[in-house]
Amino acid sequence: MVENRPLTAILTHFMLVLGVIAIALPIWITFVAATHDAARMTQVPLPLWPGTHLWDNLKQTLFGSGLSGTEGAPVWLMLFNSLAMAMMISLGKIAISLLSAFAIVYFRFPFRMTCFWMIFITLMLPVEVRILPTFEVVANLGMLNSYWGLSIPLIASATATFMFRQVFLTVPDEMLESARIDGAGPMRFFFDILLPLSRTNIAALFVILFIFGWNQYLWPLLITTDTSMTTIVMSIKQMLEAAEQSPQWNIIMTTALLAMIPPIFVVISMQKLFVQGLTETDK
Amino acid sequence: MAEIKLTDLTKSYGPTEVLHHVEGEINDGEFIVIVGPSGCGKSTLLRMVAGLETVTSGEIAIAGRRVNELEPSARDIAMVFQNYALYPHMSVRENMAYGLKIRKLSKAEINKRVEEAADILEIHQYLDRKPRQLSGGQRQRVAMGRAIVRDPQVFLFDEPLSNLDAKLRVQMRLEIRKLQQRLGVTSIYVTHDQVEAMTLGDRLMVLNGGYVEQFGTPIELYDRPASVFVAGFIGSPAMNFLPATAEEDGLLLPSGIKLVAGLAQRGQVLLGMRPEHLIPDAAGPIAIEVEMVEQLGANTLLHGTLSGTDHAMVASVSGHVSAEMGTVHRFAVTPELLHLFDPETQKRLEA
Numbered sequence: 001m002v003e004n005r006p007l008t009a010i011l012t013h014f015m016l017v018l019g020v021i022a023i024a025l026p027i028w029i030t031f032v033a034a035t036h037d038a039a040r041m042t043q044v045p046l047p048l049w050p051g052t053h054l055w056d057n058l059k060q061t062l063f064g065s066g067l068s069g070t071e072g073a074p075v076w077l078m079l080f081n082s083l084a085m086a087m088m089i090s091l092g093k094i095a096i097s098l099l100s101a102f103a104i105v106y107f108r109f110p111f112r113m114t115c116f117w118m119i120f121i122t123l124m125l126p127v128e129v130r131i132l133p134t135f136e137v138v139a140n141l142g143m144l145n146s147y148w149g150l151s152i153p154l155i156a157s158a159t160a161t162f163m164f165r166q167v168f169l170t171v172p173d174e175m176l177e178s179a180r181i182d183g184a185g186p187m188r189f190f191f192d193i194l195l196p197l198s199r200t201n202i203a204a205l206f207v208i209l210f211i212f213g214w215n216q217y218l219w220p221l222l223i224t225t226d227t228s229m230t231t232i233v234m235s236i237k238q239m240l241e242a243a244e245q246s247p248q249w250n251i252i253m254t255t256a257l258l259a260m261i262p263p264i265f266v267v268i269s270m271q272k273l274f275v276q277g278l279t280e281t282d283k
Numbered sequence: 284m285a286e287i288k289l290t291d292l293t294k295s296y297g298p299t300e301v302l303h304h305v306e307g308e309i310n311d312g313e314f315i316v317i318v319g320p321s322g323c324g325k326s327t328l329l330r331m332v333a334g335l336e337t338v339t340s341g342e343i344a345i346a347g348r349r350v351n352e353l354e355p356s357a358r359d360i361a362m363v364f365q366n367y368a369l370y371p372h373m374s375v376r377e378n379m380a381y382g383l384k385i386r387k388l389s390k391a392e393i394n395k396r397v398e399e400a401a402d403i404l405e406i407h408q409y410l411d412r413k414p415r416q417l418s419g420g421q422r423q424r425v426a427m428g429r430a431i432v433r434d435p436q437v438f439l440f441d442e443p444l445s446n447l448d449a450k451l452r453v454q455m456r457l458e459i460r461k462l463q464q465r466l467g468v469t470s471i472y473v474t475h476d477q478v479e480a481m482t483l484g485d486r487l488m489v490l491n492g493g494y495v496e497q498f499g500t501p502i503e504l505y506d507r508p509a510s511v512f513v514a515g516f517i518g519s520p521a522m523n524f525l526p527a528t529a530e531e532d533g534l535l536l537p538s539g540i541k542l543v544a545g546l547a548q549r550g551q552v553l554l555g556m557r558p559e560h561l562i563p564d565a566a567g568p569i570a571i572e573v574e575m576v577e578q579l580g581a582n583t584l585l586h587g588t589l590s591g592t593d594h595a596m597v598a599s600v601s602g603h604v605s606a607e608m609g610t611v612h613r614f615a616v617t618p619e620l621l622h623l624f625d626p627e628t629q630k631r632l633e634a
Contacts, residue, residue, distance in 0.1 A: 178364060184385055
C-alpha cells in the first residue's frame with residue numbers, strides 16, 4: 001500500500017518524532033545533568049543544555065570515591081563488578097543451557113521428559129520468589145560478598161534451555177546421522193556441528209542475558225554488604241539516599257550514564273547476529 | 284570392496300514388525316537397488332545396513348564380518364542422504380575432509396583424497412564455497428564426494444536424486460552409474476522410482492509391506508515377475524490384469540473370448556498383459572473400448588475397458604494413433620508374453 005497524501009505524511013512523522021522525544025528526553029536530561037556542577041543542579045529550573053563540567057564529574061565519579069562525603073567505592077570498581085556479574089551470568093547460563101538442551105534433545109535416558117519438565121517448571125520460580133531459601137543456601141556456602149554468590153544463583157535458566165532445545169530440534173536428523181557415519185562422537189558433534197549451527201542464537205541470547213544480568217538489582221542488594229562488591233545499578237539507588245544531604249545529581253547522573261554504556265555497546269556490537277538469531281529459520 | 288550378506292533380518296518398532304525375514308546376498312562390486320512404494324521399509328533396511336537403526340533379529344555381514352553391533356563409523360561405509368546433509372557452516376572442502384580429520388589422517392593424505400574426489404566429480408571450483416552457495420545438483424556432487432573420500436567398502440544411497448528436477452535427475456543417474464562402475468564399490472541404492480531402479484541396478488530388490496517380493500536383475504523382473512505386485516510395479520504404464528479361467532482349449536476372458544490354448548493350468552487365474560505387448564490387429568481377440576487417448580510422441584496410450592466388461596485396460600501403441608472416444612480397437616498378443624498369477628496367493632504361475 002502506497003499512500004501519498006501530505007497530511008498523513010506529516011501526521012506520521014509527527015507521531016514518530018513524538019515517540020523519539022519521549023524515549024530520548026530522559027537520556028538527554030541525564031547527559032545534561034552529568035555536565036553541570038553540583039551547585040547548578042540544585043537550582044530551579046533544571047538546565048536543558050550541556051554545561052562544562054563533564055570531565056570533572058567523570059573523574060570524580062570514576063576514580064574518586066563517588067559522592068563527596070561518603071565512603072562508597074569508586075565507580076570504575078562498580079562497573080567492573082557489574083561487568084563480571086553480567087558476564088558470569090550470561091556465559092554460565094549459555095553453557096549450562098546448551099549442555100542441558102543437548103542432553104534432552106539427543107540422548108535417550110530414563111526420565112528424560114521428567115527432567116525436561118522439571119527444568120521447565122523452574123520458569124515459575126524466578127529469583128524474587130525463591131529469594132529467602134536461595135539466600136540461605138548462598139550464605140551457608142560462604143558465598144556472600146563474592147562474584148560466585150552474585151552470579152551462580154542466577155545462572156540456572158529454563159528459558160535458555162528451552163530456547164536451545166527448540167533450536168536443536170530444527171537441526172535435521174540427517175546432520176547427526178551424517179556425523180555418526182563420519183565417526184564423530186557426541187561431544188565432537190556438539191562442538192563441531194551443533195555449536196556453529198546455533199552461533200547466531202547464542203549471540204542473540206547473550207545480548208538478552210547480558211542485559212538481564214547487568215540490570216540485576218534485588219539480588220546483589222541482598223547479598224553484598226561490602227562496598228567493594230557493590231554493582232553499579234544498586235549503587236545509583238544508594239547514592240540517592242546517601243549521607244543525609246541533598247542528592248548530588250551531577251554525580252548520580254554521571255553514574256547512570258556510565259551504567260548505560262556497556263549494555264549499549266553489547267547491543268550495538270552484536271546487533272547483526274542478534275537479529276539473525278531471532279529471525280533466521282534456515283539451517 | 285566387499286560382499287554384503289543379510290540373514291533373516293527383522294525390524295520391529297515395539298509390537299509392529301516393519302521388515303519380515305529379509306534375506307539377500309550382495310556380491311562384491313554389485314549395484315543393488317532397493318525399490319518399493321513409500322512405507323515399504325526400504326529406507327529402514329538401508330539404515331540398518333548403515334547402522335543408524337538397530338537390528339531386531341537376524342544378521343548383517345559386510346565382507347564376512349558381523350556388523351550388527353558396530354557403530355556406523357566402524358562399518359566402513361559411506362552414505363549419501365536424500366537432503367545431502369552437508370554441514371552448512373563448513374566449506375565444501377571441510378565437509379569432505381571432516382570424516383578423515385576425525386579418523387586422524389595426515390593433512391597431506393586428506394588433501395590428496397579431497398583433490399582426487401574433486402577431480403572425479405569436477406567440483407574443483409566449488410571447494411571453498413559453502414553448501415548454501417551451491418545448486419541442488421552441485422550439492423549432490425559434494426555429498427557424493429564426501430562418500431568417495433572415505434574410500435569405503437560400501438556406498439549407501441538414500442533416494443539421493445529425489446530433490447532434483449527431472450532433467451538433472453537423468454543426468455546424475457548416469458553419473459552415479461558410471462562412477463560406481465569406475466570405482467567398483469559395492470553399492471545399495473534406495474528409490475521409489477522404478478525407472479531409476481531399472482536403469483541403475485545390477486539387481487533389484489522389490490520390497491512391499493516389509494517383505495521381499497523379488498530379488499533379481501531388471502530384465503528378470505520385467506520378463507518373469509514373481510508376483511502380481513512386482514508385475515504391476517515394474518514397467519510403465521503398469522501391466523493390465525484380467526481375471527480369466529484356464530480351460531483345456533484356452534483362456535476364457537471376462538469378455539467371453541478365448542485366448543490361445545496349450546496351458547498347463549486349469550481353473551481361475553489372473554492374467555497379466557503389458558500394455559506394450561498388445562499389438563494392433565484388426566482380427567485380434569482383445570477388444571478395447573477407448574475412453575481416453577494419451578499422446579506421448581513416440582507412442583500413444585489408449586485407455587479404456589475390455590469391450591463388454593468394465594475391466595480397465597491400457598494399450599501402448601508406437602507412433603501416432605488417433606482414436607475416437609467410444610470406438611473399439613482390437614489387439615493381438617503373443618502367448619509367450621502372457622503372465623499368469625494365482626488369484627489366491629498372488630504368486631506367478633509358470634506356464
